[in-house]
Amino acid sequence: MVPETKRKRSSPLVSAGGDRRTSSESPSQEMGVIKRKNIVKGNEGGLKYICDVCSADITSTVRIRCAHPACSEYDLCVPCFSKGDSSRDHDPKTHPFSVIEQHSIPIYTRDWGADEELLLLEGLEVYGLGSWSDVADHVGGFRTKEEVCDHYTKTYIESSKFPLPGNADPKDLSLIEEIPREDFQARKKRRIEDRKEAARSAAPATPKQKPTASVPACHEVQGYMPGRLEFETEFCNEAEEAVQHMMFDPGDGVNPRTGELEPEMELKMLVMSIYNARLTARADRKKIIFEHELLQYRRNTNVDKKRTKEERELHNKAKPFARMMNHQDFEAFTTNLEYEHNLRQAIGQLQDWRQMRIGDLKSGEKYEQDKQIRAQRPATTGAFDRVGVGRVSKPNPPVEIPPATTALTAPELPERLKPNPHRQKASSLGHAPSSALHPSVVALTPTKGPLTNGNNNISATPTSQSKPKYSVPPLSGTSPLNLAKENTTDLHLLTKEEADLCSTLRLMPKPYLVIKEGLIKEAMRTGGSLKRKSAKEVCKIDPSRSTRIFDFFVNSGWIQKV
Secondary structure, eight states, X not given: OOOSOOOOOOOOEEOTTOOEEXXXXXXXXXXXXXXXXXXXXXXXXXXXXXXXXXXXXXXXXOEEEEOSTXXXXXXEEHHHHHHTOOOTXXXXXXXXXXEEXXXXXXXXXXXXXXXXXXXXXXXXXXXXTTOHHHXXXXXXXXXXXXHHHHHHIIIIITOTTTTSOTTOOTTOOHHHHHSXXXXXXXXXHHHHHHHHHHHHHSOOOOOOOXXXXXXXXXSSSTTEETTTTEESSOXXXXXXXXXXXXXXXXXXXXXXXXXXXXXXXHHHHHHHHHXXXXXXXXXXXXXXXXXXXXXXXXXXXXXXXXXXXXXXXXXXXXXXXXXXXXXXXXXXXXXXXXXXXXXXXXXHHHHHHHHTTOOSHHHHHHHHHHHHHHHHSOOOOOTTOSTTTTOOOOOOOOOOXXXXXXXHTOSBOOOOBOOOGGGHHHHTTXXXXXXXXXXXXXXXXXXXXXXXXXXXXXXXXTTXXXXXXXXXXXXXXXXXXXXXXXXXXXXXXXXXXXXXXXHHHTOOHHHHHHHHHHHHHHHHHTTSEEOHHHHHXXXXXXXXXXXXXXXXXXXXXXXXXX
């Protein structure tokens, strides 16, 4: 006989009555003519039957089963049965018996025997559908869980005679006639030996250890249980206490006379609605946590460390908006907020430099370095200052400036992107479009060579010759206006050439800026070009002044003359 499964036998225990049973016996469950007697977990799995007299393994051979009600699961081997040996309450002279042969013959498929089919159905009944690892151990014969699952799906689920297999007809003996018992058992033995040898030669697999506690060593967020997608302390953690003892019986709570709900039932329904609202709020908060990847604590902490203190405060203030945005929109929103913050800081720094009469970015960078050195120097004490003697003052912490702000005020900017032709004139005014600064805008054709802040982006080549200075023709019969910072507001908003223009035309800086904004908007609306007549209509001043302003804008390259 070919053995179906080979398992290590448990040590037998001798009871007071003298019978011998294994230490892993379990209650019996009938399945056809075979009853489950012992399930021993091991490498090969499957059932194992042991003689109740000599404790011999009779799983893979013919055995004798006592059919008397007094003997439950009483099996004998053929030698003990022929000798008339017995134990416990078994009486071989009067008790009926049945001969159970090995059912190692194909009935539904070519590679599964009838004994394995019975073990498969019994394992599904014991462990439940889906527990394929336990069912594979129950079947034995080195069957894998994938093999057991595929066989059950193809043979039973996808059968044309569902829920029965396709060859469920008792008169269908085609597989038994095609494959004799001896050939099938030889194939089975060969398969078991091959898989046993492969299992011996395979490297031992490291068992996957499950986290034993909710600590950062197991996962990043303490209190989170990844297997259940839950937290130890949920939102409204005491919400279940209000409904844990609540009971609803069929037909309860309805007044039989009026057919309306009783006050007690209405109160129960109100409590249930409050409980459902809390569950909905709990699910919404979990959705925000999972969607915005807040469980990746280490990665979020490393990103937060790279931000400055002001950027962290700005990011924390923007977090409530994550409840109404998806992850991509919130990331874009916070990125734009940080970019706006850096722009405001850069503008404030440039205004500070202008107040200090700093005219170029390279001098501004040197000013900031000297400012940092002065801030780190200790305060000087006088000869008669007794309070400061022997006391070491702590140096002031350096001012934290974001790298993005420093990049916006650097003397040599990295290679920018050339703007489109309709915006080249406007970019020469220093109002660079957002596509040239913001990294989220689609890239255009890059210019050749680095560009310097404050220079014209159109002719920023090292070999280009400087343009001749444009001199504004003076007005007849008028003297230039004396513009000084003490008596003129908004003078710091003008360049030196613009200040000379306003002085010659006797214009104050604020009206000039209004005229400049109107001309630039009209030129951008018409594609960068403007007629002299249109300029006079926009300026709304005398023609002599509007003509000189128009010529100054054309010579500066801000607009094109039609």
